[in-house]
Amino acid sequence: MKNYDVIVIGGGPAGLAAAVKAYDYGAEVLIIEREDILGGILNQCIHNGFGLTRFKESLSGPEYAARFVDEVKKRNIDVFIKTTVLSVGNDKSVTAINETDGVFTLKAKAIILAMGCRERSKGALNVAGTRPAGLYSAGTAQKYVNVKGYLPGKNVVILGSGDIGLIMARRMTLEGAKVHAVCEIMPYSSGLKRNIVQCLNDFDIPLYLSHTITKIEGDGRVTGVVISQVDENKRPIKGTEKHFDCDTVLFSVGLIPENELTKTAGVEIYPNTKGAYVYQNRETSVEGIFSCGNVLHVHDLVDFVSEEAEIAGVAAAEYALSGGKAHDAVSCVCGDNVSYVLPQKIDKNIDGNVKIFFRVKNVFKNCAVKVQSGDEILVYKKKRIALPGEMETVTLPADKIKTLNGGVTVSLEV
Amino acid sequence: MIKIMFDVVVIGGGVVGGLILRKLAEYDLSVCMLERASDVAMGQSRANSGIVHAGFDAAEGSLKAKFNVLGNKMMKGVANALGVEYKNNGSLVVAFSEKEMETLKELKKRGEINGVEGLTIIDKKELQEKEPNISDDALGALYAPTGGIVCPYKLTISAIGNAMDNGAKLKTEFEVSAVEKIEGGYALTSLDGQTVQGKVVINAAGIGTEKIANLFGDYSFKVSGRKGEYILLDKESRGFVKHTLFFTPTEKGKGILVSPTVDENILLGPTAQLVTDGNVETSAEGLLDVQEKAKKMCKGVPFYNTITSFAGTRAYSDRHDFIIEKSAVADNLINCAGIESPGLTASPAIAEYVVDVLVNELITLRKKENFNPNRIPDNFFEKMSVAEKNAVIKENKAYGRIICRCEQITEGEIVRAVTVNPRATTIDAVKRRTRAGMGRCQGGFCQPQVAEIIARELNIPLEKVTKSGKNSELLIGRTK
Numbered sequence: 074m075k076n077y078d079v080i081v082i083g084g085g086p087a088g089l090a091a092a093v094k095a096y097d098y099g100a101e102v103l104i105i106e107r108e109d110i111l112g113g114i115l116n117q118c119i120h121n122g123f124g125l126t127r128f129k130e131s132l133s134g135p136e137y138a139a140r141f142v143d144e145v146k147k148r149n150i151d152v153f154i155k156t157t158v159l160s161v162g163n164d165k166s167v168t169a170i171n172e173t174d175g176v177f178t179l180k181a182k183a184i185i186l187a188m189g190c191r192e193r194s195k196g197a198l199n200v201a202g203t204r205p206a207g208l209y210s211a212g213t214a215q216k217y218v219n220v221k222g223y224l225p226g227k228n229v230v231i232l233g234s235g236d237i238g239l240i241m242a243r244r245m246t247l248e249g250a251k252v253h254a255v256c257e258i259m260p261y262s263s264g265l266k267r268n269i270v271q272c273l274n275d276f277d278i279p280l281y282l283s284h285t286i287t288k289i290e291g292d293g294r295v296t297g298v299v300i301s302q303v304d305e306n307k308r309p310i311k312g313t314e315k316h317f318d319c320d321t322v323l324f325s326v327g328l329i330p331e332n333e334l335t336k337t338a339g340v341e342i343y344p345n346t347k348g349a350y351v352y353q354n355r356e357t358s359v360e361g362i363f364s365c366g367n368v369l370h371v372h373d374l375v376d377f378v379s380e381e382a383e384i385a386g387v388a389a390a391e392y393a394l395s396g397g398k399a400h401d402a403v404s405c406v407c408g409d410n411v412s413y414v415l416p417q418k419i420d421k422n423i424d425g426n427v428k429i430f431f432r433v434k435n436v437f438k439n440c441a442v443k444v445q446s447g448d449e450i451l452v453y454k455k456k457r458i459a460l461p462g463e464m465e466t467v468t469l470p471a472d473k474i475k476t477l478n479g480g481v482t483v484s485l486e487v
Numbered sequence: 488m489i490k491i492m493f494d495v496v497v498i499g500g501g502v503v504g505g506l507i508l509r510k511l512a513e514y515d516l517s518v519c520m521l522e523r524a525s526d527v528a529m530g531q532s533r534a535n536s537g538i539v540h541a542g543f544d545a546a547e548g549s550l551k552a553k554f555n556v557l558g559n560k561m562m563k564g565v566a567n568a569l570g571v572e573y574k575n576n577g578s579l580v581v582a583f584s585e586k587e588m589e590t591l592k593e594l595k596k597r598g599e600i601n602g603v604e605g606l607t608i609i610d611k612k613e614l615q616e617k618e619p620n621i622s623d624d625a626l627g628a629l630y631a632p633t634g635g636i637v638c639p640y641k642l643t644i645s646a647i648g649n650a651m652d653n654g655a656k657l658k659t660e661f662e663v664s665a666v667e668k669i670e671g672g673y674a675l676t677s678l679d680g681q682t683v684q685g686k687v688v689i690n691a692a693g694i695g696t697e698k699i700a701n702l703f704g705d706y707s708f709k710v711s712g713r714k715g716e717y718i719l720l721d722k723e724s725r726g727f728v729k730h731t732l733f734f735t736p737t738e739k740g741k742g743i744l745v746s747p748t749v750d751e752n753i754l755l756g757p758t759a760q761l762v763t764d765g766n767v768e769t770s771a772e773g774l775l776d777v778q779e780k781a782k783k784m785c786k787g788v789p790f791y792n793t794i795t796s797f798a799g800t801r802a803y804s805d806r807h808d809f810i811i812e813k814s815a816v817a818d819n820l821i822n823c824a825g826i827e828s829p830g831l832t833a834s835p836a837i838a839e840y841v842v843d844v845l846v847n848e849l850i851t852l853r854k855k856e857n858f859n860p861n862r863i864p865d866n867f868f869e870k871m872s873v874a875e876k877n878a879v880i881k882e883n884k885a886y887g888r889i890i891c892r893c894e895q896i897t898e899g900e901i902v903r904a905v906t907v908n909p910r911a912t913t914i915d916a917v918k919r920r921t922r923a924g925m926g927r928c929q930g931g932f933c934q935p936q937v938a939e940i941i942a943r944e945l946n947i948p949l950e951k952v953t954k955s956g957k958n959s960e961l962l963i964g965r966t967k
Contacts, residue, residue, distance in 0.1 A: 107889065157889035170897075172887035175877035194929035196795030199718065201771045204797060206954035206961055210931045217935055223949060223962040248966050287771060293958030309771070320963070333893075 076180045077103045077151070078393035079386075080167050082158050082334065083187035085113020086375050087366025087382040089141035091185045094386030096148045100393050103151040103179070105158055105169055111145065112138035113189055114212070115375065117219045120240055122267070126376040137375060161186075161338040165361055182393035183361045185385050186335055186349070190367040192237070193327035202289035205296075211237040211325035215244065224248055226321025230298050231255045232286045234262035234269070235462070236373070238325025243272035245323075252276070253317050256284040256300050258307055261436050263462035265373060285309065286322070295322055328371045338362055345413035346370040352402060352420045353427045354388035355381065360397050363389045370415050370430065373464050377430075398422055403477050408443070408484025410434050412461070419474060419481060427469045433459045433485050441486040442467045447479050459485060492671055493519045493656075494850055496685030498663055498699055500527030502639055503826050504691035505646035506565070506838035511846070512653040513860075515853045519683060520647065520655065521675065523662035523695070525956025526916040527647050527909055528640035530693040531830070533919070534717070534767065534799025536757060537639050537748060538731055540829040541578055541631035543598025543606060544741065550809040552601040554833035554840070559603075559633055561835040566637055569645035570864030572749040578634030579609075579618065580733045581625045581784065587735040591629040594736075598631070605632040618728055620785045634731055638749050639831050640919050641865070644909060649862040651908035653855070658683065660956065663692075666702040672819065673703075687819045687849050689841065694765040694802040696810075696824035703817035709805040710824055712765045714798050715757025716773035718781075721792040721927050725751040732784055741828070743780040745788075750922065755781040755788070757799065767798045794927050801827035811837055813845055821845050863907075865920045868900055890940070891933040893926020901937060905944040912945060914938060915955040934961075 079095045081088045084106030096102045110116065115123070118134030125131055128140070145152065156171035161184060168178045192210040207226055209217075215237070217223045227250045231238045234257035242252045255273060260283045262269055273280050281300060287309050288299040302313035330348045332340075341358040343350045348369040349357040355365050365385035366378045402418040415430045429444065437459045444452040444467055451473045459465060467483065495511050497504045500522030511518045524530070539562045545551035566573035582588045588608075595606045607630045614621055614628045651657055661683070665676040672686040690699045697710040720727070725747065734742035739759075746754050756777045774796055781788045804810050804825025814820040821841060826833070846852065868876065868886060879899070880887040886899030904911040904920040911917045914924065914937055923937055924930035930937070938952045938961055953959045 107892070155888060157892065157895075159895060170876075170880075170887055170889060172880065172884035175880040175887055176873045191928045192931050194794065194927070194931055196719075196929045197793050199769075199774045199793060199796050201769045201774060203768050206959035210928075213931050213934060217962060218966055221935055221939075221949070222966050224964055224966050225961070226963055293954075293956065294960065 074174070074177060074179060077101050078181065079103070079183045079185060079389045080105065080179065080181035081185045081187055082161070082167065083113065083189055083366070083368070084108075084111040084152065084154070085187065085189050085366065086115055086138060086141060086378050087189070087368070088113070088185065088187035089138070089145055090379040090382035091187060091365055091386035091389070092150050093141065093144045093148065094383045095185070095390040096150050098387055098390035098394070100390035103153065104145070105153045105156050105167070107155070107157040109155055111142045111152065111154070117212075117215050119219045120244070123375050126374065127379060141379070158334055161334045161362075163339040163359060183363065183389040185389050186362065186364040186368055187366045187382065188331045188334060188368045190328040190330045190371055192325070193329055195324045195326070198326060200286055200289055203291055205289070205291040205294050207291070207295035207321045208289065209321070209323055211241045211323045214241055214323050218244055218248060224250065226250060228253065228319040229321045229323060230286070230317050230319045231323045231325060233257065233325030234264050234280060235325045235327070236264045236268050238323065239264045239268040239272040241323055241325065242278050243276060246276050246278065250321070252278045253319060254279050254281055254300065256281045256286060258283070258285040258303055261460070265462065287314070289322065294320060296320070298322055328367065330368045330371065332368060335364065335368070340364070343413070343417055345407065346415065350418065351416045352400065352418045352423070353416045354420070354423055355385035355416070356388060356392070361392050370413065373462065377464065404480040405429065406480060406482055407431070408482040410437065410485035410487060411483055414483045419469070419477070421474055421477060424471060426471050427474060429467050429469055429483055431465050431467070431483050432461055433465065434461065436460050437485060437487050443484050443486050444469055444481060446477055446481050451481070490682065490684050491517065492684040492686060493517045494685070495687045495689060495846065496521060496675060496683060497689045497691060498675070499690070499692035499695070500524070500643070500647060500657070500659070501530050501532035501691065501693050502528070502643040502646070502831055502834045503823050503837055504689070505643040505650070506834045507689055507691060507823070507841050508650040508655050509646045510838040510842040512650040512655045513855060513858045515855055516850065518650070518655045519685065520657045521661040521663060521683060522657065522659045525660055525913055525953070526911065526919070527657070527659070528643035528919060529955070531799055531801060532639045532643045534797050535639050535831060536744060536746065536754060537636050537831065538744070538746065539573070539635035539637055540832045541598065541606070541634040542601045542603045542829070543594045543629070543631060544736065545601065545829060547597055547600050550811060551829060551833070554809060554836040555829040556602045557836035558829070558833040562635065562637060562832065565835045566642065568860045569642065569649055569862050570867070571638065571641050571645050573635055573637045574749050575633070575635040576730055576747060578631040578731045578733060579614065580629040580631070580735055581614070581621065582627050582735050583624050584626065588627055590735050591627070594629055603631065603633060606630070618730060618732065620727055620787060621732070622784055622786055636731060636746065636749050637831070644920055645862050645865070648908040649860070652862065653858055657909055663699060663702065687821070687846060689821045689823065691823040693826070694800055696802065696822060700814065700820070700822055700824070703814065703820050705814045705816040705820065705822070707815060708810050708822070708824055710802050711805070712762040712800040713803055713827070714760045714762045714767065714800045716769045716777055716796065716798045717754060717756030718774060718777050718796045719794055720753040720755070720789060721794045722751045724753045724789045724792045727753050727789060728785065734780070734784065743777055745781055745784050762800055765800045767800055769796050769798045773798070794929060803827045809833070809837070811841060813848070819849055865900070865904065866922070868897060869895070890936050891921070891923035891926060893928050894922045896921050896923040898940060901940050902944060905941060912941070913953050913955050914941070914961070917941065
């Protein structure tokens with residue numbers, strides 16, 4: 074076994090795109106993937122809608138992944154499948170385990186963290202009641218249906234109107250289940266508008282906004298749930314209870330970047346995203362360790378995952394082959410109505426525009442994105458509508474970056 | 488068909504029944520355990536605080552006090568032999584008023600009478616040094632260095648597994664519903680019509696001990712349920728507290744505790760609520776109560792790291808003490824009832840007394856020559872060095888395949904759980920033995936794979952795999 078210029082942890086869309094770009098830059102690249110095949114979570118997303126921006130086509134998840142897997146296969150990129158990384162060192166060592174090599178440690182000049190995210194579990198919500206079979210996170214149900222070929226249940230209630238919940242509402246219906254309700258604790262859905270239409274409206278599945286599940290019933294298997302309306306503090310309102318008989322409950326209650334390995338490497342985590350703090354080239358607080366994709370911040374569109382991963386791939390290869398350059402960075406922080414910004418550090422020593430990604434805290438109409446440094450407004454962009462469920466971008470031009478002498482704030486003026 | 492008459496039948500697969508079974512297995516006896524659920528450790532032994540109490544809490548002269556202090560001393564040795572983690576992390580009973588500080592002095596005195604060693608009253612400063620996250624309102628505490636923590640279900644599973652390795656038999660999904668006195672002993676019949684015969688019967692059925700005793704015509708005690716709800720925090724919060732923190736007890740009871748677990752989670756709870764039917768539902772009020780009380784004990788409780796909540800039901804007797812005695816009504820029946828807190832702590836001592844004293848009066852006990860008190864820990868792999876792990880993987884490549892990412896559990900360990908005594912046959916049984924599914928994603932990633940492994944090893948279709956036994960199938964069938 075050899076050491077590599079760049080080791081990519083995760084063979085999903087982020088890892089694949091990053092590996093290809095790192096290789097094309099000239100680096101020796103290894104992808105480490107824990108599943109049996111490359112492709113990541115896209116392998117179970119058999120619905121289409123992927124690639125509209127990047128390829129101007131509407132692809133299914135596996136098709137989008139295949140585009141990148143093909144590119145990897147055309148190149149001399151090493152791939153370890155069925156291999157799980159156990160820890161990443163501050164010194165860019167990677168310890169992993171698989172059936173043929175056992176536990177082993179490799180060293181790299183640069184590492185790209187592309188581990189993706191996991192679903193928040195029902196356990197984190199403190200839902201009262203019993204703990205029967207038939208409760209699944211939406212992604213687990215999706216795995217059973219789309220990959221294993223099994224139906225979890227026939228009478229479904231879904232908590233969470235994020236994209237995964239919406240997609241599974243349609244998927245279960247298409248497999249012959251009855252989806253009785255989709256509940257959403259917020260007064261708005263965080264899913265893509267097109268999913269509300271194509272997954273709920275088209276199938277007459279009722280959406281209960283400002284509602285949550287307050288009780289689960291059933292001993293061996295779930296038999297029913299109670300839902301309640303909630304107030305502005307997300308507390309259930311007495312008297313608004315509704316009961317549904319069901320044998321399955323799907324929870325689509327949030328995605329959490331899977332940064333356990335990131336922490337073993339001593340990389341600093343930005344609490345607003347639960348992903349790493351990064352510069353615009355996606356380098357983290359540890360020199361030579363880069364991060365991209367859902368492990369950095371949860372994306373809505375895989376097209377942007379690929380774009381971001383390509384930035385990280387090039388930067389990691391450049392670091393591996395030419396060494397790091399000194400940073401001259403200013404901070405980029407959240408202003409009014411913005412819940413997170415990325416990158417959080419803008420390095421003046423890196424040429425080029427910086428596309429800043431951010432999310433807003435609420436639904437805002439007729440607003441404007443404002444990027445300012447001190448009193449100077451650098452960018453001002455009017456927007457008809459901004460939603461928490463749709464990641465926004467604003468570009469800071471290169472010439473404005475060069476002349477920065479203080480931090481930058483991104484806010485939404487309403 | 489000739490039915491075999493076991494020398495001893497133990498009804499109830501909890502920690503008390505389990506340690507009794509193991510003690511019985513030391514002797515030349517045929518023994519069988521009957522458990523009504525699909526796995527052992529599914530009653531109180533599954534959902535409790537896992538505390539090895541120092542022994543200052545129980546009333547002087549009570550059986551609780553006697554067996555608590557004895558059991559506390561035995562626990563380390565028993566846990567070691569069975570390959571189960573035991574941590575002597577120490578307990579702190581925290582006082583929030585001068586009146587409570589006075590109560591601590593009484594507790595200390597009581598503890599000393601009960602035979603507890605090392606009890607000290609510490610002041611606010613020392614308390615804050617021991618526990619930096621303690622509430623600013625805490626004035627001081629009673630420090631009990633002999634307090635510890637253990638995993639109650641792992642102890643139960645390991646004890647029963649060890650007993651079975653030494654010849655004991657286990658029948659699960661056997662709910663005793665009828666008892667008939669026959670020549671030489673009793674015939675015990677299950678709900679679904681199976682029969683097991685035994686000369687001596689030990690009733691260690693937890694919340695069901697009253698019903699079982701009644702079947703023998705023994706109406707000498709009543710058992711009621713008191714439910715406790717818990718919240719569990721992710722391992723990321725490890726170190727938030729190091730000792731087990733108790734509120735100063737009032738007439739209402741011990742209150743909740745804030746404690747690390749042996750697996751490095753943080754456990755908050757339990758509440759106390761009378762229940763009639765041993766139900767283990769959590770409630771919005773109960774979980775809120777746990778949170779409020781935890782906030783009273785500590786500052787900055789990391790609730791955002793909640794990974795699950797659950798409830799257990801304590802079985803308490805109308806004698807307000809353990810009932811560990813031969814039945815006055817039914818020959819050769821030994822009742823172990825009302826074993827609520829400090830039951831877990833007391834269990835090794837109870838087992839020793841039940842077998843070496845009570846069973847001894849009924850059957851001649853001859854020690855086995857080849858009794859092996861040791862069991863390989865279910866988590867042996869994680870304790871190994873890299874070189875040792877690689878040797879195992881070379882022999883059996885399934886140990887090189889991680890199935891549960893959150894807890895880093897391999898396929899080899901999951902297959903082993905379905906193979907060694909007491910065999911796991913459900914998702915929850917695998918979870919209790921291996922921790923697969925107990926991490927932060929709570930089985931979101933690994934459950935389908937664990938299910939596939941169970942199906943493969945038991946040679947059953949995937950749709951027959953259950954979470955915890957009958958009527959808890961995961962799937963209803965294939966997709967179109």
